[in-house]
Amino acid sequence: MTTRLLLKKRSIFIDSGMTIAAAEFLWKIAEEKMTPGQKIYLILTHHHSDHIFGMRIFKGKGAEVIAHPGVNEFLANNGERYRQFILKSSGWDQKKADEILGDVRLSAADRTIEKDEVLKIDSEEICI
Numbered sequence: 261m262t263t264r265l266l267l268k269k270r271s272i273f274i275d276s277g278m279t280i281a282a283a284e285f286l287w288k289i290a291e292e293k294m295t296p297g298q299k300i301y302l303i304l305t306h307h308h309s310d311h312i313f314g315m316r317i318f319k320g321k322g323a324e325v326i327a328h329p330g331v332n333e334f335l336a337n338n339g340e341r342y343r344q345f346i347l348k349s350s351g352w353d354q355k356k357a358d359e360i361l362g363d364v365r366l367s368a369a370d371r372t373i374e375k376d377e378v379l380k381i382d383s384e385e386i387c388i
Contacts, residue, residue: 271298272300272303273300273302273323274305275312276315276318277311278309279361280314280361280364281362286314300321301326301379302319305331313362314364324371325369325370326369329374336368346361
C-alpha cells in the first residue's frame with residue numbers, strides 16, 4: 261500500500277506501488293492537491309516489488325528517493341534480476357509482464373538512511 265503525506269510545500273510518498281499504472285493513478289490523485297514547484301519525496305520501505313516497481317513515475321516527476329542502504333544496493337544491482345524472478349515465478353512471458361507491470365525501471369536512491377532518522381520538512385518532523 262502506498263501512502264502520501266501532504267504538507268504545505270512538500271509531498272511525501274511512502275512506497276510507489278507494484279505497477280506503473282498504480283503509480284500513475286496515485287500520482288494523478290495527488291497532483292490535484294499539489295502546488296507547482298512542490299518538493300516531492302519518495303521513501304521506499306523495502307525492496308519488494310509491490311513497494312518499488314512504480315518508482316520510475318515519481319523519479320520522472322522529480323522526486324527525491326530515500327531508502328535504506330540495503331534497498332539502495334538492491335535497486336542499483338539487482339533490479340533486472342528481480343524482474344526476471346517475477347517473470348519466472350508468475351509464468352508470464354515478457355509481453356504479459358509488460359502489460360501487467362508496465363515499463364518498470366529501477367534506479368539507485370538519491371539519499372540513503374542507515375538508522376532511524378528525523379526528516380524535517382516544512383517545520384514538521386517525520387521519523388523514518
